[in-house]
Amino acid sequence: MTSSEHTLAPMLRKLGKWAVLDKQDEQALLALPHETRTIGKGNYIVRDGDTPTRSCVLLSGFAYRHKLVGNGGRQILSVHMSGDVVDLQNSLLRVADHDVQALTEAVVAFIPVDAVKELAFARPALGMAMWYDTLVDASVHREWTANVGRRDARTRMAHLLCEFGVRLHDAGLGSLCSYEMPMTQEQLADCTGLTPVHVNRTLKGLDRDGLTQRTLRSVAIRDWDSLAKAGDFDTRYLHLADKQALA
Amino acid sequence: MTSSEHTLAPMLRKLGKWAVLDKQDEQALLALPHETRTIGKGNYIVRDGDTPTRSCVLLSGFAYRHKLVGNGGRQILSVHMSGDVVDLQNSLLRVADHDVQALTEAVVAFIPVDAVKELAFARPALGMAMWYDTLVDASVHREWTANVGRRDARTRMAHLLCEFGVRLHDAGLGSLCSYEMPMTQEQLADCTGLTPVHVNRTLKGLDRDGLTQRTLRSVAIRDWDSLAKAGDFDTRYLHLADKQALA
């Protein structure tokens, strides 16, 4: 079995973006004990308050993380796609501080968290790549905080559409300016801190102004530069470029 | 020199919360090469876009991290106090994605990031503690995203006041219900995604209703339970309780 056919290949692909991995690193990663499972659309992978003993890698499909607040509102914190190590956060912190839910039907691999820790310190390049992965995740959280805290509705939506384009493209799941996005307007509202009806108004506005062209679940960005400008979007926070070797 | 008198003692205190450290871990941590500097109130420690080669530990005083958005707005992302490793994020990610600024005059220790990485993998308990520290940081980001995205002004402010109480108390810098907080209302506005005038209205409201009693820079919480309820506040996201040994 070559590495590209291996179950955990998407994880290797992802971590390989963050650090230079040698053959032994690759083999060690792919040799991690794991169990794959298919999670139905809308089902929970981790619940707030759980104490998961396994980390979870998304092999196909989409998932998202969210929090519920006291008044019944929900804030989506991030959206994940193939290769994302969706739950190093909750499993390493021991007690989950948010929910993780399948957005579409998804195939995930569960890896015992102890095996993950052991590997991280046995093979520093892999450990650094995993640490780095959680740091980038935090960087995205920061951008989202700024997005919901300090940008108006149109800017927020445009920003989100740009982020999806870049990340899907980077993960090899679509082109920058044309992709399938399996989210309802209600879910987009929970990403941006808006209401579903205002998301609708805002999306219509972007379409009307020729920045985007949506059909039901697909987005075509007609003018990337204008949309990026309207969304105050700069890819820097995704840290896509800066791979590093361990010192 | 005993460890409690050592320059880096606040960092040891903080990391010791996250993992069980033995004597050798402690000595190795305190032996990290570093240079201390005093940063004047309002001065920048790291700027968005920099490529810092040193990480930074806050030894005394306060600092905060923030992002500027296109329309001139500013979103404060977190507030830091003695012992906080303020900038593992930016230095490990190589190119900073946000600013770090001194809130008061502050004494910081700069540690070469290569030395930090080397130590993290040479001594797994310390490495895990540092990783954990960055994960808790991300958890706070998530809570703040939910705070600005899905809670109303009064709830946001109450939540923030509760967080400060708990964290200052935990850091040994004040009691849960009575502390000095060196932030202006403008800065509180940038934490909560509100305007300064609405922060003023909201704080007045909490005072009027007997939940808090403020003088200029000090906060007394008159009724913790009510304030925590009003702020939809649960300490869980701070992960204060769950120390762990490395497997």
Added chain:
DNA sequence: TCCAGAATCCAACCTAGGTCGGGTTACGGG
């Protein structure tokens, strides 16, 4: 094929919080 439920879309109206233009108080430096 048809039907039920979910998602989208729409217009009229409302309100939390923003904006504007002040006045007042605290405080560090000379």
Added chain:
DNA sequence: CCCGTAACCCGACCTAGGTTGGATTCTGGA
């Protein structure tokens, strides 16, 4: 001790986005 600046505070008014109550279109089973 005084003065200039920064922070706090206040009321009148405005608007981005929320709320309500629909009509319409998709979609996946039976």
